[in-house]
Amino acid sequence: MVTLKQLAKELNVSISTVSKALNNSEEIGEDTVRRVKELAELYNYKPNKVALSLKNNKTKTIGVIIPNILNRFLAKVLFGIEREATKQGYNIITCISNESLKKEKESLQLLASGSVDGFILSVAEESQINNEVEHFKRTIQQGLPIVMFDRVAHDVMCDKVIVDDFDATYNATKALLAEGRKHIVFISNINDLSVGKLRERGYNKAILEAGTLEPTVLKIKKRDDHQKKIKSLFKKNKSIDAVVAADSSSGIISLNTAVNFGLKVPKDISVIAFASKSDSNHTLPKLTTIRQHAKVIGANAAKLLIDRIQNPSVGDVKTKIVKTSVIRNKSTL
Amino acid sequence: MVTLKQLAKELNVSISTVSKALNNSEEIGEDTVRRVKELAELYNYKPNKVALSLKNNKTKTIGVIIPNILNRFLAKVLFGIEREATKQGYNIITCISNESLKKEKESLQLLASGSVDGFILSVAEESQINNEVEHFKRTIQQGLPIVMFDRVAHDVMCDKVIVDDFDATYNATKALLAEGRKHIVFISNINDLSVGKLRERGYNKAILEAGTLEPTVLKIKKRDDHQKKIKSLFKKNKSIDAVVAADSSSGIISLNTAVNFGLKVPKDISVIAFASKSDSNHTLPKLTTIRQHAKVIGANAAKLLIDRIQNPSVGDVKTKIVKTSVIRNKSTL
DNA sequence: GTGAAAGCGCTAACAA
DNA sequence: TTGTTAGCGCTTTCAC
Numbered sequence: 036m037v038t039l040k041q042l043a044k045e046l047n048v049s050i051s052t053v054s055k056a057l058n059n060s061e062e063i064g065e066d067t068v069r070r071v072k073e074l075a076e077l078y079n080y081k082p083n084k085v086a087l088s089l090k091n092n093k094t095k096t097i098g099v100i101i102p103n104i105l106n107r108f109l110a111k112v113l114f115g116i117e118r119e120a121t122k123q124g125y126n127i128i129t130c131i132s133n134e135s136l137k138k139e140k141e142s143l144q145l146l147a148s149g150s151v152d153g154f155i156l157s158v159a160e161e162s163q164i165n166n167e168v169e170h171f172k173r174t175i176q177q178g179l180p181i182v183m184f185d186r187v188a189h190d191v192m193c194d195k196v197i198v199d200d201f202d203a204t205y206n207a208t209k210a211l212l213a214e215g216r217k218h219i220v221f222i223s224n225i226n227d228l229s230v231g232k233l234r235e236r237g238y239n240k241a242i243l244e245a246g247t248l249e250p251t252v253l254k255i256k257k258r259d260d261h262q263k264k265i266k267s268l269f270k271k272n273k274s275i276d277a278v279v280a281a282d283s284s285s286g287i288i289s290l291n292t293a294v295n296f297g298l299k300v301p302k303d304i305s306v307i308a309f310a311s312k313s314d315s316n317h318t319l320p321k322l323t324t325i326r327q328h329a330k331v332i333g334a335n336a337a338k339l340l341i342d343r344i345q346n347p348s349v350g351d352v353k354t355k356i357v358k359t360s361v362i363r364n365k366s367t368l
Numbered sequence: 369m370v371t372l373k374q375l376a377k378e379l380n381v382s383i384s385t386v387s388k389a390l391n392n393s394e395e396i397g398e399d400t401v402r403r404v405k406e407l408a409e410l411y412n413y414k415p416n417k418v419a420l421s422l423k424n425n426k427t428k429t430i431g432v433i434i435p436n437i438l439n440r441f442l443a444k445v446l447f448g449i450e451r452e453a454t455k456q457g458y459n460i461i462t463c464i465s466n467e468s469l470k471k472e473k474e475s476l477q478l479l480a481s482g483s484v485d486g487f488i489l490s491v492a493e494e495s496q497i498n499n500e501v502e503h504f505k506r507t508i509q510q511g512l513p514i515v516m517f518d519r520v521a522h523d524v525m526c527d528k529v530i531v532d533d534f535d536a537t538y539n540a541t542k543a544l545l546a547e548g549r550k551h552i553v554f555i556s557n558i559n560d561l562s563v564g565k566l567r568e569r570g571y572n573k574a575i576l577e578a579g580t581l582e583p584t585v586l587k588i589k590k591r592d593d594h595q596k597k598i599k600s601l602f603k604k605n606k607s608i609d610a611v612v613a614a615d616s617s618s619g620i621i622s623l624n625t626a627v628n629f630g631l632k633v634p635k636d637i638s639v640i641a642f643a644s645k646s647d648s649n650h651t652l653p654k655l656t657t658i659r660q661h662a663k664v665i666g667a668n669a670a671k672l673l674i675d676r677i678q679n680p681s682v683g684d685v686k687t688k689i690v691k692t693s694v695i696r697n698k699s700t701l
Numbered sequence: 702g703t704g705a706a707a708g709c710g711c712t713a714a715c716a717a
Numbered sequence: 718t719t720g721t722t723a724g725c726g727c728t729t730t731c732a733c
Contacts, residue, residue, distance in 0.1 A: 036482065036510065038710060049720045064718055072703060081481035085421045086710035089725050094418065096461070105440070105646075114437050117464050126483065128429070129462040131450050135462065148414035149369065149726090150459065154574050261649060284646070291652045294627070313438075313617070316594060317650055321622045371726060381705045387728060397702055419726035422709050482710090 037078040038182050046070060057082075068241040088149075096126045097340060098151035100142050101345075102134045102159045102186070107283065107311055108329050109157060110182060115333020116155055123341050125152075134160040140170045152344045153180040155336045158188055160227055180343040184336045194339040197356040198327050200230050203359040204237030207325060208279055210361075212245055214305060214368045216277035219248070222289055223281035224255040226297050234281045234309070255285065260278065265292050276304050283310035283324075290318045290366055312362075320365030332357050370411040378402060390415075390546070421482075429459045430673060431484035433475050435467045440616065440644055442490065443660050445517060448666020449488055452691045454477055458485075471504045484678045486513040488669045491521055493560055504644040510660050513676040517669045519562050527672040528687040531660050533563050535571030535694040540640050540658060544692075545578055548701045549610035552581070555598065556614035557588035567642070568615045584608075590616065598625050609637050616643035616657075623651045623699055624664060638700040644658055645695075654700030667689050 043050045048067065056063045056071035057080075063071075074080075088094045097120055101109050113129065120127050128151060130142035139159045146154070150231050154174065162168075162206075168188045175193060177183055184196040204221075211219050221238040225231035235252060244251045253268050255261055262349045269275060278293075280286035286308020290300060298304050300320055315322040335355050343349070375442040376383045383401065389396045389404035390413075407413075421427045430453055434442050446462065449688075453460050460482060464474075472492045481488070487507065495501075498622035501521045508514055508526060544552050554571040558564035568585060575583045587600050588594055598621050602608060611626075619641020623633060631637050633653055640656045641647075648655040660684035668688050676682070 036480075041709075050710090051712075051721080052719055054710095067718080081477070083422075085418055085427065085481040085482045085709050086725090087712090088418045089416075089422050089719065089727095090711050091710090092725070102441050104437075107438070107440075108722090110437050110443050113462075114464060117437075117462065121463070126461050126463070126479070129446075129450065130454070130459070132446060144414070146459070147369075149416040149418045215705085252476070262654075263650070284649070287650045291624075295652045316617070316619045317624070319407070319628045321595075331601050363404075372728095373726075383726090384728080385703055386703075387726095388703090391728085395702065400702080420728085421707090422711095422725090423727050423729095425709070458733050 036083065037080050038083065039080075042071065042074055042078070042080060045072060046145075046353065050229040057365070063234070065334065077095070077128075084182060093151060093344075094152050096128055096151045097337070098130065098154045098156075099127050100130045100132055100139060100156035102132050102157055104131050105131075107314070108239070110312065111329030112157070112333040112336070115330035115335075116271060116337045117333075119334040120329070120341070123337070125341060127336075129166075132156075132159040136161040136165060139156045143174050145168050147174055147177060147179055151179070152325070153182070153340050155182045155184065155340055156188040157184050160230075163229055164227055176284075178347075180347070182336045182340040182341060182343070183331055187336035189229075192352050194343060194352050196336045196339065198230070198332070198333050198355065199354055199356055199358050200233035201237040203309075203325050203356060203361075204234040204281070205241045207361065208238050208241035211277040211279065211305055211307065212241065214277070216305060217252070218272065218274040219277040219279060220251040220268065220272070220275050221251060221279050221281065222255070222268075222285040224259075224261065224285055225282050226254040231281055238279050246367060255341055261285070261288050265289055269293065269296060278304070278306045278308075280310075282307035283308055283314040284320055286310050287314060287318055290320075290322060299367050301368050307361070307367055308360075315362070315364055318366065319347075323364045323367040324362050325359050326362055327359050330356050369416065370413050371416065372413075372570045375404065375407055376414060379407060382401060384477070403567070404689065405491070406515050414498055426677075427483060427485050428457060429461055429480040430670070431463065431475070431485045431487045432460050433463045433465050433489035434440070434466050434473060434486060435490055437462075437464050440647070441660060442453060442540065443664040444644065444662030445490070445669070448663035448668075449670045450666075451663070452667040452670035453674070456670070458670075458674060465489075465492040468475040469494040469498060469500055476503050476507050480510060480512055481506055484512070486515070486673050487664075487672055488515045488517065490517050491519040491562075495521075496562055497560055511680075513673060513680070515673040515676070516671045517665055525685050526586040527676060527685050528689065529665050529669045530531060530689055531563070531665070532689055532691050533566035535695075536642075536658050537612060537614070538565040539570075540694065541571050541574035543550075544610040544638055544640065545574065545608070545611065549638060550609045551584070551605065552610040553584040553586060553605070553608050554588045554612050554614065555588070555590075555601075555618040557590070557594065557618055558615050559587040571612050586659075594618070594621050595625065600623055602626065602629060611639045611641075613639065613641035613643075616641055616647040619643050619655055619657075620651055625651070633699050634701050640694070640700055642692075648695070648697055651699065656697045659691050659695055660692055661690050 132139040290306045310324040344360045433661045465472040611622045623639045643657040
């Protein structure tokens with residue numbers, strides 16, 4: 036990489052002259068500016084980012100800590116973050132916590148020593164289970180802003196972007212009741228997460244409000260054989276006529292299993308799930324989905340963070356709710 | 369963030385003494401070392417990464433340019449890269465080219481100005497279609513090593529990690545022939561990519577070798593309605609008794625469509641697809657898959673790159689082939 | 702055993 | 718209009 040020094044030497048001027056010329060300073064003579072720019076162009080000079088970071092005490096880089104990149108929703112949020120960040124001239128350093136508290140702490144530590152201007156993250160499962168938040172508080176106190184999305188730690192004062200999980204599930208369940216469904220089950224493999232719990236509560240509320248019905252909840256653990264669990268639920272409860280799934284996998288498997296059992300979807304049974312567009316393409320009939328607008332969530336998180344980086348003085352933290360929307364396909368009436 | 373300067377001031381010693389003490393230099397007195405370390409501990413001192421980068425002309429950061437983070441295979445490779453990089457003390461800056469040549473060029477440019485020590489990337493679709501490779505060559509010439517994986521540009525001299533696409537599809541097709549299948553179709557929505565073409569060729573070779581059979585190839589475009597395309601193929605060709613899918617989506621939709629048409633899988637029709645474990649869980653019966661070992665690919669790419677960063681002098685480039693393996697499930701005999 | 706100084710690449714206040 | 722200097726945080730050589 037060519038540096039200002041080398042350009043200066045070759046042009047027989049000082050380093051600062053070169054710097055000013057390239058930054059269109061009024062101070063420098065037209066002629067010099069032209070000469071400098073030509074040579075810079077020739078050598079494809081680009082200012083060294085690291086030097087700038089050191090000088091400005093700004094890296095123009097955002098640390099993103101994602102629990103699991105193989106989760107479609109999280110991957111999509113990352114996509115949204117990356118796009119917005121790039122648009123605003125920021126890079127993103129990605130760390131994957133793998134749902135581990137230890138890795139989350141380490142990533143935070145490592146990047147906090149000058150590598151980034153702030154963080155966007157979704158709390159790791161282990162951290163949520165243990166309700167560990169000290170590492171977040173410490174980072175914020177160090178002067179590095181954090182924006183949390185989806186899985187947030189409520190007792191940490193920072194900007195947040197969340198989804199209307201409770202309302203969405205409540206409304207979805209109500210809609211199934213309105214279809215005339217009598218035995219609506221809730222299936223989830225994310226019950227350890229804050230969002231999973233919210234979704235369950237939304238379902239419960241709707242069921243209990245209906246008066247005569249009892250909630251049926253199937254919680255699937257990571258280690259379980261998802262297909263087996265769902266199959267056996269269906270076998271035991273022949274009366275099931277609707278499924279609310281807290282995650283795409285549960286939704287897809289429920290629908291496929293129902294079809295496999297000879298049930299007609301949506302005549303005999305309705306399925307609705309938190310899932311994305313491509314998920315709904317992977318079932319026949321296409322799955323009715325609750326969309327979380329992951330990209331929008333990502334973009335919002337990036338906007339909030341960059342805003343805070345650029346205006347560190349503003350005191351009050353914001354919580355942005357990105358509303359879900361229901362895309363009706365053929366798996367519901 | 370606390371700096372050496374602040375520590376030095378508080379301890380009434382010089383900056384260099386503090387630096388040496390923290391780096392366990394023999395020069396410094398035991399007593400001083402202890403005092404320095406205690407204070408550093410107290411203030412949670414961490415050396416500033418940016419300053420170190422500037423000094424050492426090494427960022428310990430890898431630039432990763434991924435065409436599409438929503439592609440499960442690519443996301444998994446990213447996971448593998450991240451894990452290996454972290455293990456070796458490197459961070460990754462992630463850019464998403466979104467299959468665009470322009471974005472790919474920009475990301476390369478941007479990060480090449482000091483932000484990273486090298487690149488891992490998979491070539492964007494647009495770049496492959498236009499056979500654009502100049503930007504890669506320029507970057508390498510600048511002294512920044514590149515490792516390409518999966519979709520590689522053959523005429524760029526750099527380390528590569530690829531999959532045995534041709535052989536894998538050839539063998540899969542042979543296996544279906546061995547089952548006694550007579551009308552095997554090839555379905556792909558990645559035909560513009562180098563890997564897609566290789567897979568098609570593997571299929572063709574096996575079919576033609578069989579002598580009496582004709583290849584049937586369905587190429588799906590991004591914009592197409594995948595379900596519709598596949599349904600109409602099945603309608604037109606009642607004799608289809610096996611599918612080789614170049615991507616997971618084509619595989620899943622094929623299987624579901626067949627089931628929907630009342631065909632028994634695998635009695636009436638076999639399906640095999642390039643896909644991952646979780647994909648195979650999303651069909652009933654479970655999909656027989658060709659696994660690409662994405663995480664291994666990622667880890668290998670990271671190893672190759674870090675190796676080259678640390679030994680820039682070594683001349684010859686390597687190409688690592690990560691063999692696929694077939695996981696037999698219930699969608700084949 | 703400790704400290705001063707130079708230098709990584711850049712910008713900006715100040716001098717000439 | 719151009720150049721000198723200091724400084725961002727750190728390491729390292731060389732004096733003391």
